[in-house]
Amino acid sequence: MHIPYKKTAFFVIIISTIFRLFWASQLEFGNDEVYYWLYAKYPDLSHFDHPSMVGFFIQFFTANLYFDSELAIRLAAILPTSIAMYVVFLIGRYLKNDFVGLLSVLLYNISIYGLIISGTFILPDAPMVLFWLLAFYFLIQVVPYQPKKENLLKLFLGFLCIGLAIYSKYQAIYLLLGVGLYVLFFNRKWLLKWQFYVAFIFPFVAVGLIVYWNYQNDFISYKFHNERVSFFNLKFRQASFLREIVGQIIYNNPYIFVTIILMIVAFIKKNFFFDKKIVRFFLLFSIPLMATTIYLSLSRDTLPHWSSVSYLTLLPLLAVYISTNKNIRRNLIIGCAFLMILLSGVALEINNGWVLPVQITETKEILGRKDALMDLYGWQQASKKVTKVLQAHNLTNLPIISDQWYPAAHIDYYIAKPNNMLVYGVGALTKIHKYYWINSQNRALTNHKVLYITDSRNFRNPAKVYSKKYNQFKLIETIPILRNKETVKYVFIYLLIRD
Structure with a gap:
């Protein structure tokens, strides 16, 4: 019996969207979410903590705050994430077939980061993830191959999305690093094409807007983030390092974390046979950000979700790796259902306190x-x-x-x-x-x-x-x-x- 994998992927995305709408309607804003509501209420070219895109998304999805509730504001995360899930389906289908695309969507839905942190809560990650994955989708079809005139539109669209991702969150600068490393080491022919340099206009415009705002405000964002992410503090902090590692495992799901390691090891040992240029492309767009956050955690406090978009990037390649397992689709569907039901229970528990112990204090x-x-x-x-x-x-x-x-x-x-x-x-x-x-x-x-x-x-x-x-x-x-x-x-x- 032929299974319509594309329709199944759409069904999973719809169910995921319904669950995320439920969670968004049940939970009040967290500290960060309600803070980013201020970005929409008081828009600017950039802001102290992050660029402006999350505020613009909130304005768009709420009709400039005409619809001003937790659910309405969180639509700016929920609906873009549904699109992002379809993008990983397209990447998976591009790599191999619709079945791999479906597995990519299922993997996305067992990621706490993909499903909740960037997929339900309104944070700068929501627009950043969407534009990051769109950029990756366009560029993987172009950059690893010979420069051709018919591929220039995808090149420009990819760089446009890089600019939009950077204007969402600073981590997206690693997209440019991925492009630069791949072209420099594996496909220098792009360096001979003037169109390649013209494409950089889009991220440069995004960076320019951020720099201009900082120029007007004594470069306050860079001073703030330099204190958080200094690369040259050599004092080892075991607690922050362990918290980062454990956080990455939990946020991205232990199954995804371990299987990615197994996939990379298999590729190095030549037990995972797939197009080398594609595997290299995936790794150069994911490993540098992961490695950076782990390195930073050696000497200062970091947050696990800083690198989680890299894990989402690897999901289609991971889907290829696990696609030969006959039971994997059923197991992933069970995993998705279990996680959605569990998180729904957590949302209800937060509001009702049936199980959580009550803190007792006289103060x-x-x-x-x-x-x-x-x-x-x-x-x-x-x-x-x-x-x-x-x-x-x-x-x-x-x-x-x-x-x-x-x-x-x-x-x-x-x-x-x-x-x-x-x-x-x-x-x-x-x-x-x-x-x-x-x-x-x-x-x-x-x-x-x-x-x-x-x-x-x-x-x-x-x-x-x-x-x-x-x-x-x-x-x-x-x-x-x-x-x-x-x-x-x-x-x-x-x-x-x-x-």
């Missing part, structure tokens, strides 16, 4: 601090309860200040926005990030009375933080946030007064 100011999942819960409840308190005390006319971008962004979205209030970042630039620029777009902060709102996961005593700016600190209300009838954190409302 209200630290309740929930050790529960990372609390980033995704409690702010909708806080919004209603805080609004009642502010209206009862006639305080909605005052601005809110915060000394860090989190929980400032949560407060901005869930509390300030419904009440038409302004949030100001009052603190060091390295702590308030985007709020440094938001402050200048809002009216000047001259109020003698302001509100300071925080929660027990991020509590800092305002009397210590703002002792030089204000001299009275009145606790207006301490609000319990409940889950399954248990208090899981507190929200604190302070009135700060300067005589």
Whole structure:
């Protein structure tokens, strides 16, 4: 019986999209997500932390924030990821056949990074992954082969997508590195074609926009990221290294991680027979970023998702490697179904707390601090309860200040926005990030009375933080946030007064 692999791939993508829509509708914003909502609310050529594409995606998919909910904003990740899944199908089909394309899609859906981190949560990774995979799809059809006139359109489209990927997240610069390394070592004939150099206009424009914004802002992004990713700090940090390795294994799925290693070893030992120029192309577009993040983790804290797009890049080649296993399709389908059901259960558990243990502490100011999942819960409840308190005390006319971008962004979205209030970042630039620029777009902060709102996961005593700016600190209300009838954190409302 012939199995329509292309239709099956479409079916998997549709089911995946439905599940991701469900998760997006159930979970509140995490710290990073709600921060990137600010990119859409206050658009700019670039931003302190990342380039602008994620903000533009949010504007596009929400009709410039006309539809302003967690689900609507996360559409900017969910729908592009569905397209990205189809792109890996196309890459797999290009490599061999529709069956390999289907396996590529199934592998994508067992990746925590591909399915959730970049596929559901609204982060710069969402647009970056889409444009990265599109760039790879176009370039793999062109760069490994002899330069031909009929392939120039794909070359230009590939470089256009590189530019868009770079304008999404800085890691995409490794796409240019991949092209450069392949051409330099394996196909120098492209160096004789003037069209090859013209194609670089697209990424140069993206880099130019980022550099121009930084030129206007004292190159602040580069100073910030240089502190995070310095290549020359030789002090070994075992904890960060182990966290990076374990994180890469978990984020990308242990099955994918181990099988990629086995595939590379098989290729080196000549037990995996496939077109060498294609395998080299895959490896040059993936291994350098993986190696860089591991190297950086030797001396400083890194985040596992920094290199995860490289794992997604390898999925079609991995699909070729495992395609001879007769049971692999059934096992991957079972794996996808299990992961989707498991993550749906996790989403429901975050909101209901049926199984998670409740942290017990007599100190209200630290309740929930050790529960990372609390980033995704409690702010909708806080919004209603805080609004009642502010209206009862006639305080909605005052601005809110915060000394860090989190929980400032949560407060901005869930509390300030419904009440038409302004949030100001009052603190060091390295702590308030985007709020440094938001402050200048809002009216000047001259109020003698302001509100300071925080929660027990991020509590800092305002009397210590703002002792030089204000001299009275009145606790207006301490609000319990409940889950399954248990208090899981507190929200604190302070009135700060300067005589």
